[in-house]
Amino acid sequence: MNNHRVRPATAGDAEAICRIYNQGIEDRVATLETELRTPEERRQWLASRGARHPVIVAENAAGEVVGWGSLNVFNPREAYRFVADFSVYVEPAWRGKGVGRVVLERLIELARQHDFHKMVLSAFPTNAGGMALYEKLGFRTVGIYREQGMLDGRWVDTIIMEKLL
Numbered sequence: 001m002n003n004h005r006v007r008p009a010t011a012g013d014a015e016a017i018c019r020i021y022n023q024g025i026e027d028r029v030a031t032l033e034t035e036l037r038t039p040e041e042r043r044q045w046l047a048s049r050g051a052r053h054p055v056i057v058a059e060n061a062a063g064e065v066v067g068w069g070s071l072n073v074f075n076p077r078e079a080y081r082f083v084a085d086f087s088v089y090v091e092p093a094w095r096g097k098g099v100g101r102v103v104l105e106r107l108i109e110l111a112r113q114h115d116f117h118k119m120v121l122s123a124f125p126t127n128a129g130g131m132a133l134y135e136k137l138g139f140r141t142v143g144i145y146r147e148q149g150m151l152d153g154r155w156v157d158t159i160i161m162e163k164l165l
């Protein structure tokens, strides 16, 4: 039974989104991003989102934000307007409890509503949680870039996945 409620993010969520994103950046399992964010920077990021690129948050039964997700611009060229990139991040203590699934399920619904044709992602193939979530929700592997990023002095591979909507 999944008690997590998903809703659109507001400016008041900037702090929680920032904290959860920074945890994801620092634990080095999720992203090639290495620059930690601030609540103010996340507030501006929230304010700058276009209508087709929403940010959502998941709350636990106590009403605390424990995860967030977003639909992102894949490529600003007009021909790519039907492709959405996305992000999903869950607070470490709340991982493996169904939060990522409800966030990504809602992102898929939103992507369909906003007339996207596909969703794509880039991740680390070693990210067991991410790989499990994406495969369960119907993403297929497009391919793996070998030694695509240099993180803490080591080459890392990235995996590209997609889901036609």
Ligand SMILES: CC(C)(COP(=O)(O)OP(=O)(O)OC[C@H]1O[C@@H](n2cnc3c(N)ncnc32)[C@H](O)[C@@H]1OP(=O)(O)O)[C@@H](O)C(=O)NCCC(=O)NCCS
Binding pocket: 024, 029, 030, 031, 088, 089, 090, 091, 094, 095, 096, 097, 098, 099, 100, 101, 102, 122, 123, 124, 127, 128, 129, 130, 131, 132, 133, 136
């Ligand atoms: C990846 C992440 C978003 C997944 O969210 P989550 O809330 O932990 O995942 P869920 O609990 O919703 O699990 C979704 C499914 O994947 C499975 N799963 C989750 N973590 C797993 C793991 N480490 N190993 C194997 N399976 C796993 C679950 O069993 C579940 O399957 P089910 O719905 O059929 O029961 C979360 O772990 C996270 O925030 N990680 C750090 C940030 C990150 O990696 N973001 C993605 C960047 S590409």
